[in-house]
Amino acid sequence: MSLPDTLSNLRRIDGGFATIVPDGWMQGRTSYGGFSAALALEAARGLADDLPPLRSAQVSFIGPLAGEVEVRARILRRGRNASWISAEVSSAAGVGLTATFVFMGAVDSALHLHEVPPPANVVPVDQAKPLPEGRGPGFAGHFNRRFGLPRTDRPEPEIGWWVQLKDREGLDPMVELMLCADALPPGVLFMMPNPAPISSMTWLVNLLTPLPETRDGWWLLRSAGNYAEKGCSSQDMAIWNADGTAVAVGMQSIALFG
Template sequence: MSPALSGLVDGFDADVPFAVPDSWTQGRTAFGGLTAALSVQAALNTASADLPPLRAAQFAFVAPVIDSVELTANEMRRGRSATSVAVTARSRDQVAAHATLVFASPRPSGVVHDTLVPPAAADPTQCPPFAGDLSTTPAFVDNFDMRRAGGGMPLAGDEPRLLAWVRHRDASGVHPAVALVALADSLPPAAMTSFVEWAPVGTMTWTVHLCTDVLPQPDEWLLLESAATHTGDGYSHQSMTIWNAAGQPIVTGSQTVAVFA
């Protein structure tokens, strides 16, 4: 049986190499969302217990994470409201990923605005499973319950936009920020909906901004939307937004993806 995220995080120790289960891979490398989530967990484990909420994160995926990964977290600076932590992931004696995480407490401010409007979507129980060609579906997908709520389908020559309800199959006991980061990367790059046949893709950079300190519980349904805003010369940029079931924005983000089609 595939080890759930709850089991992976429960046994995670940043001081020893982490063996990546086959069920959490995409091709020959670890699922990027898992590497990112473990980076957040490494920061939580290493930094002092009074870290404020995760506010933003930047991830650079520079080499494949194959078989195992070692993560090292270093607190770069602790200010009055914000703490920055750097996490380096190494696999096969080379840097595989680097993360810069910003944990920040809320501060009084007279500036408040929200222009994010959730897309129309049926209830997740009324949406069909987000199924695809099993021969090209990454192994990690089995760890999520995905329901298609609109947009295109990978390899269908559709518009470069994806819309789906997603929840963890089992992330009980996982820190909400860790579970959220893992889930936020669960959809394929939006550019893949414009493909007419399978071709490799790979995330190069990923930036996320958390819109709220009240994070969803790890078992909640979340609505994920991603759209390719510009694709050319073998690279695609996509914007990403996540809403909860009440239509409140939880995460905004962007990715740069290498496209080999």
């Protein structure tokens, strides 16, 4: 079941909605993080029809989410130009995700800076080779994926893939981007000497555009690990559209159990 299908079958509750996490969106014993975050954003968007564009999201992955989940949101503050909304996704096991979204309209500014170039060695999407079918977590089947960076002779803490959501009909562009944005494994994954469980802990996403757009739904995602010690890893993240324009940057903390 796709995200559009899930959203068309939700049940309204006080402060939000309830729905079932489809088996195809699971990652181990919990929901894929991008799916849970997209549900939280959908609940936040539903609080008002006149919200300005989303500009930042702070997400905490607290516990497993599976089966029926309840998604609630509330307005923390509505200013003249910016609004802060918190959201929470919970299941029978308790709270699994919390998020704070910042929606902000455009204001006049004398500063113009947009220095987030794509990797110098990026492989154009129409030349990129697809990832092998059937590999990766269960949710991967909802995406088309292609290698965005050439292979190297030795492992590096960097992963870059082209990602395209297969069923995105009717989705808000920001919800679609949130769903796609967490689709990469951690940048340090292929440097680990042995397979081991991993778990995202926190995730910060800053949007660089009020309306993310790309050709044919393809986004270039990059995760670059910069720290891994004592079971914790930190990584920088970025997303570009098919024309090489940056649309989001972020940071994520990850627990490594091995």
